[in-house]
Amino acid sequence: MSYTIGQLAKLSGLTVKTIRFYSDTGVLPERGRTRGGYRLYEDEDRVRLELVRTLREIGVDLATIRSLGERDLRQVLSLHLRAVEAQITSLQRTRAVLRATLERDTPSDDDLRRLNALGRLGAAETAALVNEFVDAVSGGNAAREEWLGGLRAAMVPDLPEEPSVGQLDAWLELTELLADDGFRASLRETATGFWRNAAAIDPTAWHEANALATRKALAAVREGVDPGSAAAAPVVTEILSLLAEAQGRTPEAVARDYAGHDPRASRYWELMATLDDAPWPPEPVVAHEWIGAAAAYHVA
Known part of the structure; x- marks a missing residue:
């Protein structure tokens, strides 16, 4: 059925203008x-006009709506749903x-900071920040870039639908870390020896060595072996030798990697766990923290 612009206006509730x-x-x-010379419209235009009005009401600009062109209604409705x-x-x-x-008597500067950050950083902006972070940290090293690329999706911080204040603060701290040039530079420089030789490392051997090292460190933790004790020395020596052999490096070089570890990297994943309401720390973190502490005591 065809409609004049006047008829369409009456049906839609919008003005002819x-x-x-x-x-x-x-x-x-x-x-x-x-x-x-009067304009004519069809039933599908009635539907599209209603959609245009709805998109405008939720803030979608005309340029975006115009770009929809002649896509089918399902595509347009999918866009509307996402919006x-x-x-x-x-x-x-x-x-x-x-x-x-409002639970507090007087709003603080932190409350205003949260509101301001929420207005500036949506999901798309946060994902773009992660992309910039990965590019900056990879530093042109293909192996590290590939490894970070595999982690990219897991690195994007996202708030739950009903975030607690603690989760809001974790999300803010994460976005600040992602944008921190000093943190990016630190990670780019950390373990440079490992990443320089990564292409020559057998991935299977490396994962097996890392898994074995983790098990040995966790066993020491469960037995209550203090990283600075004499009992820790042979354990950490064996662990570093395992890792060094898999990497084609020396135990001392691996120990230097642990010494150069930026605690902000662990903090990043701790904040991600807060957002996911997951327990912290996981066993691999416990293991590698013990290895790093023991290496600091027992490796010259």
Whole structure:
């Protein structure tokens, strides 16, 4: 069925002026004209006009709507759904901050900082920040870039739908870490020897050696072996030798990697665990912290 612009205005509740503007700007292309020169529209235009109005109400700009072109309705509705879900998520996060703020008598600077950050950093901006971080840390090393690429998805911090104040603070700290040039430079310089020779390392042998080293360190932790005790010396010596052989390096070089470990790297994953409401620390972290502490005592 065909409609004139006046009929479409009555059906949609929009003014003729608004519909004419949408048509003139290409947001709602006209289907044709009568012999008298009046614009004609079809039933699908009624649906599209309703969608345009809805997208405009949730803040989607005209350029984006115009770019939809002649995509089918399913594609357009999928875009609409994503926009609505993004808006709901944003509002839920803002609600969590406002609730936490109102529980106190006087709002603090931290409360304002949370609100400001939520307004600046959405999901897309955070993902872009992770991409920049990975590029900066890889430093042109193909092996490290590939390894970081595999972690990229797991590195994107995302708030739960109903975040606690602790999770909000963890998310803010994570975004600050990602943007920290000093942290990026530190990770780029850490274990340079390992990454320089990574292409020559047998991945299977490396993973097996790392798994065995982790088991031996955890056994020492469970037995209550203090990293600085004499009992720790033969254990850490064996562990470093295992790792060194798998990497084609010396035990002393591996020990230097542990000594140069930036604690902010562990903090990053601790904050991710906070966001995921997961226990911390996991066993591999416990193991490698013990190895690093023991190496500092027993390796010259």
